Amino acid sequence: MREYSVPMLVDVPASANCADVVFERGEQSPGTVVIKRQTGDGWTPVTAGEFRDQVAAVARGLIASGVEPGDRVALMSRTRYEWTVADYAIWAAGAVGVPVYETSSAEQVAWIVSDSGAKGVIVETEAHEATLGTALAGIDAKPSVWCLDRGALSELSAHGADVPEETLKERRHARSGRDLATIIYTSGTTGRPKGCCLSHDNLLFTARNVIAGPLDTLFQVKDPAALLFLPLAHSFARLIEIVLIESGAVLAHTPNMKNVAPDLQSFRPTFLLGVPRVFEKVYNGAEQRAAAGGGAKSRIFHAAVDAAGAWSRSEGDGGAGFGLRTRRALFDRLVYGKLRAATGGRLSHAVSGGSALGERLGHFFRGAGIEIFEGWGLTETSAPSTVNIPGANKIGTVGKPLPGVTVAVAEDGEILVKGRHVFESYWNNPAATAEAIDESGWFHTGDVGEVDEDGYVRITGRKKEIIVTAGGKNVAPGPLEDRIRAHPLVSQAMVIGDDRPFVAALITLDPEALDQWKEANDRETATLAELRTDPAIVEAVQSAVTDSNKQVSKAEEVKKFVILDTDFTEESGHLTPSLKVKRNLVARDFDKDIEALYH
Structure with missing residues (x-):
């Protein structure tokens, strides 16, 4: 068994927790800008002192609301400034954050809230609040609910105004590296999501070694800054948030993926983190x-x-x-x-x-x-x-x-x-x-x-995704799918062939790219059902498949494909929130298209 190790660079103290940096930097360099908050058409700087004060105020509100050390508090929102405030406030109060994708269904929310035993839930919008209401209908122990769009952070800050500073300090210092920091539910392509328990040491050890080690160059430039637009319910984005707060690089949030392009131009980041x-x-x-x-x-x-x-x-x-x-x-x-x-x-x-x-x-x-x-x-x-x-x-x-x-x-x-x-x-x-x-x-x-x-x-x-054809050939679908998906017209590709005589693929078209193609080819009124069999579209997708086949043996090549009349989306239930294809559900819902490929 081949092994490879890299020695650690930073040994995080056993007493450390994720909230420490907010209070330490707030005291040592309160005037340093650590976040830029989008307000109107511009970016308003938030200093370390201001961020600390807001985190502390919300943490006091959670304490006053009955949140005890180790209690779980769920957070359901898009990527925005208030998420980061709430995230660190939960840690400062000694609690455990449980992120929830803002696109989650009532059934998914019900599972996460009930399984984690959340004491409270912070949601972003009234629509999320309605989803949560449906989810909580079958739960006996109802958690407290706060809505960001209805002033949740201000409400919590006011509620905790009488909580002494010493109480907050005790709460914060009561949690150490071995203690649970967050439960992140894996999006899961099959079955119910599992709650992954990550400690303060897990997160800090990773973040601090990333900063000091492989990516230190990114933080050595003049005024390092990054725009965060991935969902903070995802572990990758969550770790990025911690890395940026720990490093002192300026953090900014974009809640709407459609605004990424203009926000990049106005915020002017030095580095980017994406999928x-x-x-x-x-x-x-x-x-x-x-x-x-x-x-x-x-x-x-x-x-x-x-x-x-x-x-x-x-x-x-x-x-x-x-x-x-x-x-x-x-x-x-x-x-x-x-x-x-x-x-x-x-x-x-x-x-x-x-x-x-x-x-x-x-x-x-x-x-x-x-x-x-x-x-x-x-x-x-x-x-x-x-x-x-x-x-x-x-x-x-x-x-x-x-x-x-x-x-x-x-x-x-x-x-x-x-x-x-x-x-x-x-x-x-x-x-x-x-x-x-x-x-x-x-x-x-x-x-x-x-x-x-x-x-x-x-x-x-x-x-678990390795395909074994009827001829006994093992095929890894990932590399084939990645190369096909690289074509501008393609949105998603799922390679199939388990127990089949040859490898095939289900392919969907990218709606945005298709709109541009229709305009360029004078086909504005054409429907997706018509275009998926259009010879020019089929030829373009065939070129992507042919290019993908160059990387594999003849037995592994995609021999046939079908262009579907819909896309795989999270809303359709065919993608996880982290955009992974739910293969079992796609195979179930498009079984007729699959059978047609082999008959």
């Missing part, structure tokens, strides 16, 4: 704008893409010849500079997680002047376990283990992980815990991959 779909959208948008500008612009864009990829693969200025350096300099003025300007002009680095980015996008963005460091991990590992690093970015891998982390590959190819970032248990589920963590302390991730001689990890698929 591959975000970077795919940026690339596809640029490609479609070039296509809409006519043949010359389209040719220039694709030549720029080729030059960016070649420059990146040659390892930049140190390996590129004179001709390639000249071409890249030309395209920097024509294409890359405009792309960077669209992100605010200060962005030079990004971190990608959640699923595979792919080498094509990795090389393009590095060549265009925005280097993306791909990482990997799970909720059970406090989000990241590995990440690529500045100066040693091996595109196509998910990087080396973080400081203090050990990875190994089992005999069956499964990636195993050890470290202080690994969770201790699933909430109220000892059987699932025993299944995930073996007697030697290895966490079985369920991901299949390899570790090279330099310690770089490459993920090839999910153990």
Whole structure:
């Protein structure tokens, strides 16, 4: 079994908890700007002192409302400033945060609130409050409910005005590294979500070693700042929040994904943290704008893409010849500079997680002047376990283990992980815990991959998602799906073929890209049902499938596909909140399309 370890850089004290930094920085440098809050068309700075005071006031309100140390408080909201205030206030009161996706159904909310035994729930909107009301109908012990849009933070602050400072201090210091900090319910592609228990030490150990180690360069630039737009109910975004607060980099929030582009331009971050779909959208948008500008612009864009990829693969200025350096300099003025300007002009680095980015996008963005460091991990590992690093970015891998982390590959190819970032248990589920963590302390991730001689990890698929065809061929669907999904017209792809004679795929079209295609091809009135069989659309999707097949053997190739007349979405029930395809539900709901592929 191949193992690879990286020594830890920061040993977090046993007494530390996540709320400490807010109060320490608020006392030591109260005038330092730590957050910028979106107000109207601008960004209002929030100092360390102001943030501390707001967190303390809300924490007192929770204490006055009867929240005791170790009690769970659920938080259901989009990514916004108030989430971060409430999150740290929950910790300051000695309680445990339980994030809930704001898109969750009443049934999902009922499960999380009841299973966690939440003492209180903070929701964002009146619509969320209505969902919660439905969810609580069958729950005997009703939690307290506060609504952000109806002044929850002000209400709590006023309610806790008489709670002494000493009481708050005692509450905060009562929680240490071993104590539970949060229960994050895994979105789950099958079955009910499991509550993943992460301690203060899990989160702080991960965050502080990330800051001091692999990504320290991101925090050494002038006025480091990041725009957070991923759902804070997701473990990746939650860890990012902690990293930014711990590092002192300026944090800003975007609650609406549709506003990301203008918010990037106005906030001007120095680095970005996202999922591959975000970077795919940026690339596809640029490609479609070039296509809409006519043949010359389209040719220039694709030549720029080729030059960016070649420059990146040659390892930049140190390996590129004179001709390639000249071409890249030309395209920097024509294409890359405009792309960077669209992100605010200060962005030079990004971190990608959640699923595979792919080498094509990795090389393009590095060549265009925005280097993306791909990482990997799970909720059970406090989000990241590995990440690529500045100066040693091996595109196509998910990087080396973080400081203090050990990875190994089992005999069956499964990636195993050890470290202080690994969770201790699933909430109220000892059987699932025993299944995930073996007697030697290895966490079985369920991901299949390899570790090279330099310690770089490459993920090839999910153990439970491996397809075995009727001919006995093992096929990892992930790499095939990632390459197909990279096409501008494609939204989702699900590769199938278990016990079937060949591999096939269900493919959906991207609504935004399709609207642009319809306009460019004078087909504005065409319906999705008509377009999914349009020869030009089918040919375009076939090109994506053909390109994806280049990376696998003949037996693993996608032989047939069908374009569906709908998209997979969270609302349709076919995607988890973290945008993973629920394969069993897709297979059930589109069984006729699947059968048609094989008959």
